[in-house]
Amino acid sequence: xxxxxxxxLTAILTExxxxxxxLGICPFLGVSKKLNTAVGMSAAVxxxxxxxxxxxxxINKYLLLPNDLAYLQTIVFILVIAALVQLVEIVLKRYIPxxxxxxxxxxxxxxxxxxxxxxxLLNVEKAxxxxxxxxAASMFNSVGAGLGFMLAMVMFSGVRSKMEHxxxxxxxxxxPITLVAASLVSVSFLGFGGVIENIxx
Amino acid sequence: xAEKKTLGQEFRKGLLTENPVLRLVLGTxxxxxxxxxxxxxxxxxxxxxxxLLCSNxxxxxxxxxIPSKVRIPAYIVIIASFVTIVQLxxxxxxxxxxxxxGVFLPLIVVNCILLGRAEAFAGKxxxxxxxxxxxxxxxxxxxxxxxxxxxxxxxxxxTLFSGADSLLGLFGITSxxxxxxxxxxxxxxxxxxxxxxxxxxxxxxxxxxxxxRIAESKGKKKAELNGCDNCPMAAACALRSGEECEGKEAxxx
Numbered sequence: 001x002x003x004x005x006x007x008x009l010t011a012i013l014t015e016x017x018x019x020x021x022x023l024g025i026c027p028f029l030g031v032s033k034k035l036n037t038a039v040g041m042s043a044a045v046x047x048x049x050x051x052x053x054x055x056x057x058x059i060n061k062y063l064l065l066p067n068d069l070a071y072l073q074t075i076v077f078i079l080v081i082a083a084l085v086q087l088v089e090i091v092l093k094r095y096i097p098x099x100x101x102x103x104x105x106x107x108x109x110x111x112x113x114x115x116x117x118x119x120x121l122l123n124v125e126k127a128x129x130x131x132x133x134x135x136a137a138s139m140f141n142s143v144g145a146g147l148g149f150m151l152a153m154v155m156f157s158g159v160r161s162k163m164e165h166x167x168x169x170x171x172x173x174x175x176p177i178t179l180v181a182a183s184l185v186s187v188s189f190l191g192f193g194g195v196i197e198n199i200x201x
Numbered sequence: 202x203a204e205k206k207t208l209g210q211e212f213r214k215g216l217l218t219e220n221p222v223l224r225l226v227l228g229t230x231x232x233x234x235x236x237x238x239x240x241x242x243x244x245x246x247x248x249x250x251x252x253l254l255c256s257n258x259x260x261x262x263x264x265x266x267i268p269s270k271v272r273i274p275a276y277i278v279i280i281a282s283f284v285t286i287v288q289l290x291x292x293x294x295x296x297x298x299x300x301x302x303g304v305f306l307p308l309i310v311v312n313c314i315l316l317g318r319a320e321a322f323a324g325k326x327x328x329x330x331x332x333x334x335x336x337x338x339x340x341x342x343x344x345x346x347x348x349x350x351x352x353x354x355x356x357x358x359x360t361l362f363s364g365a366d367s368l369l370g371l372f373g374i375t376s377x378x379x380x381x382x383x384x385x386x387x388x389x390x391x392x393x394x395x396x397x398x399x400x401x402x403x404x405x406x407x408x409x410x411x412x413x414r415i416a417e418s419k420g421k422k423k424a425e426l427n428g429c430d431n432c433p434m435a436a437a438c439a440l441r442s443g444e445e446c447e448g449k450e451a452x453x454x
Contacts, residue, residue, distance in 0.1 A: 020398050022234035026313060029229065071289060074307040075281040082274055112277075114230050114311045121304050171414045172406075175226065179406030186399040 004140045006200040011144025013192040017115050018152040019182075020189060024115030028153060029178060033160055038153040044106035046146030049119050051088060052081050053142040056120045057135050060127075077120050085111045119145045156185055208333045215337025218421070221314045222345035223412040228314040232346050233401040234305050237357070240364045240379075242350035244298040245305065246343025248287050250336065252309055253318060255283045257335030260323040267324075276319040277310065284309045297367035314342060345408075352404050357395030359383025 017023045024045070031037045056077050064070055089107045092100035110116055123138040159181050168177050206214075221227045228249075235245040259279050260267075267275045288306050292299045299306060309315065318338055323331040354360060363379035383391050394400045416422065 022230050022398065022401065023308075025229040025233060071285060074285050074288065074310055075278065078277055078281050078310050079274075082277060112311045112313070112316060114308045117311050118304055118308055121307055125304065171410045171417070174413075176406045176410035176413065179402050179409060183399040183402035183406065186402055187394075190397065190399065 002200060004136060006196055007137055007140045008144040008147075009199075010196050011141050012148040012151060013189065014194075014196055016148040016152055016189050017118070017145045018149055019186040021118070023118040024113055024149055027109065027113060028149075028156065029175070029182070032153050032157045035154065035157045035161070038157040039150070040102060041106045041109075042146070042150030042153045044103040044110055045113065045115060045149050046143060047103065048081075048085060048088070048107070048110050049116055049142045049146040050139065051084055052077075052116055052120050053123055053138050055084055056080055057123065057127075057138050060124055073121070073124060078117055081116055081120070082111045115145070115149060152185070152189075156182065159185060206330075208329060211330050211333040212337040215334065215339070215341040216344065217341070219338075220341040220345055220412075221317075221338050222342055223409060224416070225317070227317050228312050228342060229405070231305050231308065231312055232342075232349065233398075233405060235302060236346050236350040236353055236401060236404075237396045238301075238354045238364060239347060239350045239362050240368055241298070241301050242346040243343065244291070244295065244368060245302055246339070246346055248291060248302075248306060249309055249312065249314065249342055250339025252280065252283045252287055253315055253335040253339040253342075254332060255286075255335075256280045256315055257318060257323040257331040258328055259283075260319045261326060261328045261331035264324050272324060273316070273320075276316060276324075280315050280319070281310045294371060295367055297364065301364075314338060349401075349404050349408060352408075353395045353400055355382065356392050357397075357400060359389075359391035 011017075015021060018025065018028045027041055027045075031041050059076065059080065060070075060073065064072060064076065085107050089100075089104060092104060119142050123133075123141055126141070127133045127138065160178065163177065163181060172180070215221065217224075219225060222229070222232050231245060231249070235241045256276075256279055260276060263275075263279075284307060287309070288299075291302075291306060318335060322334050326334070351361070354363065359382055361380040361382060362377075363381070365377050365379050366375045369375065369377055383389050392400075395404065
C-alpha cells in the first residue's frame, strides 16, 4: 500500500502534470479563469484519465505486446481514448444526467488533451521499464496525475482572480502575465522535490 | 483568409503574422517542454514540420472524401499515422533525441497545431496551398521554439547547441559538441531555474509580451487565449461562448 501512496503523491506533487511536466497547458491557461469551470474540467480529466488507463492497460498488455505491435501504441491509444470519450458521453447522458450536466460539456475537449494521452503513454513506458509497475500502480498514477491537474487548476484560478484587479504594464496584460504567474506557481511546486523520497524512503 | 493568396504568402504567414506559437497560441505544451536545449528544439521542430507537411497534404487530398461529420476522427488517424512514422524514424536514426523528447514525440498527435491547421486550413484548401501552409507553420513553430530554447539554454546551462553531435552525426559530423560559454568566464554560474519548469513559463511569458509589443506597433491585435477560442475542438465545445450547459447537441452535429 505504501508504494501506491508514494506513486499517488509523486504524481500529484513532485511530478505535477501541468507545472512540472508541461502536459495539459491549454486547459490550464484557457479555462482556469473561474473556479467552477476549473473544478468541472479537472473532475472530467480525472474521470477520463482513470477510464482511459483502465481500458488501455489490458489492450497494451494482452493485445499489442504479445503480437509485437507495440509500435501501434500511439494510434491505438488515441483512437481508444476518442471512442471512450464518446461512449462515456452517451452513457452519461442516457443514465446519469446529473453527472452529464456537470461533466458533459468538458468531455469533447478532453479527447485531444495531451494530458490524457500523456498519462497513458507514460504508464506504458513505466510498465515497460519496471515489471512491478502493474495495473494498480498505473491506476494510482493516473488518478494522481488527474488530482495534480486539479490542484494546479484550482490554485491557479485563485491566483488569476487576484490578478484581475492588479495594475499590470500594458504589454504584459493578458497571456504574458498569466504565464509569469504560472511560473511562480510552478516555483512553489519545485519545493516538493525530494519530499516523497524522504517520507517513504 | 477568403481572398486569394499566393503560395509564398501562405508560406510566409506562418513565420510571422500568424506564427502558431506566439500569435495563434497553439501547441504550448511542446513549446514549453522541448525548449530546454537548442538541439531538442530543432529536433522537435523538424519532427513537427514533417508531420504537419505530410498530414496537411494527405488531408487536403482527402478533403472531398471525408464526410464532415467524422472529419475530426479521420484527421486524428491520419496525423497519428504520420506521427508513428516520424517516431520510428527518430528512434532508428537519432536515438539520443528520442530519449530527450520522450513522451512529447508521440504526443505530436494531440498537438493543437496539427489538428488546428487541418481543421482551419487543409480541410478547405487545395493541395499546394496546404503544403505551403504546413511548411510555413512548421517552420514558424520551429523558429519560436528555437528562440525560446536559445534563451533558456544560454542562461540555464550556460551552453549553446550542447549535444549537437546527436543531430549532426546524421551527416557524419561528430566533432562539434556545442559551445560551452559560461565555463570560460570565471565567477559566473548558469541560472539553473531557466531550464526547469518555472523558467519555461517565464521565458514564454516574456517572449509573448515582446510579440505583443511588436504586433501592436504594426497595428495588429494582441495574442489572446480567451477560454478555448484557440483550441481546435472549440467548434465542438460548449465552453466556448461562456454558455455553461445546454446547447451542446447542436454544435456536434
